[in-house]
Amino acid sequence: MSAPSHDVHEDVAAYALGVLDEADHQAFERHLMSCEECQAELREMSEVPGLLDALRDDRSDTLSGDHTPR
Amino acid sequence: MPCRIPESRLESVKTNNDHILAEELYQEFGAPLLRHVLRSTGGDLQWAEDVVQETLLRAWRNAGNLRRERGLLWAWLLTVARRVVIDERRRRGVRPRETEPPDADAVPAPDGAERALEAMLVSEALRQLSPEHREAIEQTYLRDRTIGEAAEILGVPPGTVKSRLYYGIRALRGILKEKGVAS
Ligand SMILES: [Zn+2]
Numbered sequence: 001m002s003a004p005s006h007d008v009h010e011d012v013a014a015y016a017l018g019v020l021d022e023a024d025h026q027a028f029e030r031h032l033m034s035c036e037e038c039q040a041e042l043r044e045m046s047e048v049p050g051l052l053d054a055l056r057d058d059r060s061d062t063l064s065g066d067h068t069p070r
Numbered sequence: 071m072p073c074r075i076p077e078s079r080l081e082s083v084k085t086n087n088d089h090i091l092a093e094e095l096y097q098e099f100g101a102p103l104l105r106h107v108l109r110s111t112g113g114d115l116q117w118a119e120d121v122v123q124e125t126l127l128r129a130w131r132n133a134g135n136l137r138r139e140r141g142l143l144w145a146w147l148l149t150v151a152r153r154v155v156i157d158e159r160r161r162r163g164v165r166p167r168e169t170e171p172p173d174a175d176a177v178p179a180p181d182g183a184e185r186a187l188e189a190m191l192v193s194e195a196l197r198q199l200s201p202e203h204r205e206a207i208e209q210t211y212l213r214d215r216t217i218g219e220a221a222e223i224l225g226v227p228p229g230t231v232k233s234r235l236y237y238g239i240r241a242l243r244g245i246l247k248e249k250g251v252a253s
Contacts, residue, residue, distance in 0.1 A: 018152030
């Protein structure tokens with residue numbers, strides 16, 4: 001049996017989060033430009049990663065490193 | 071924020087239109103993008119400014135492929151900015167803590183009480199997801215891992231991670247809407 005297939009449109013979530021591997025990222029972007037369905041979903045989803053970032057705030061100490069806030 | 075695209079990168083510019091677009095991008099998206107990126111850099115302004123520059127530079131290079139429709143362009147910019155941040159974090163070798171998402175009382179919020187409340191509600195919403203959906207989000211975005219890396223760790227095909235992420239993010243958005251956090 002081959003690997004379970006998945007719908008290319010489903011890549012929109014991974015794309016919105018910015019976690020697609022580079023080749024997939026490029027491929028999905030090409031798909032996105034011609035798929036209105038995915039464009040609509042991307043607009044809807046684009047707010048979610050920023051909200052998830054609320055959970056990162058406690059890590060700001062470990063991230064400052066050489067980029068000290070001014 | 072001033073337009074600071076390095077001279078060397080302007081060599082390929084042939085027409086005035088490109089210059090206009092670069093300026094338009096900075097004017098229209100520079101400030102809102104910086105506010106967003108500041109969240110993912112943990113309030114690090116200098117880093118956030120670098121990310122915004124790199125993101126708008128990439129947008130400007132891809133201008134030919136991008137629709138000028140505002141909502142889509144904004145979503146595109148957010149995605150690119152996230153990738154730039156994640157790349158940099160990985161380059162520095164800084165890893166998020168290997169812990170569960172923090173509870174609200176463990177989250178110091180730079181933006182004050184509102185941000186703390188948001189963190190609590192998002193954390194709550196995550197806990198309402200199915201374990202598989204929550205795990206997909208935690209093992210990718212929240213740990214700065216790509217789909218491929220998460221798939222290896224979870225021992226499932228990449229397509230499965232993408233699919234779980236898709237349904238997980240949709241469900242999460244629905245819950246956050248109910249809570250009045252997402253629009
Ligand atoms: Zn599509």
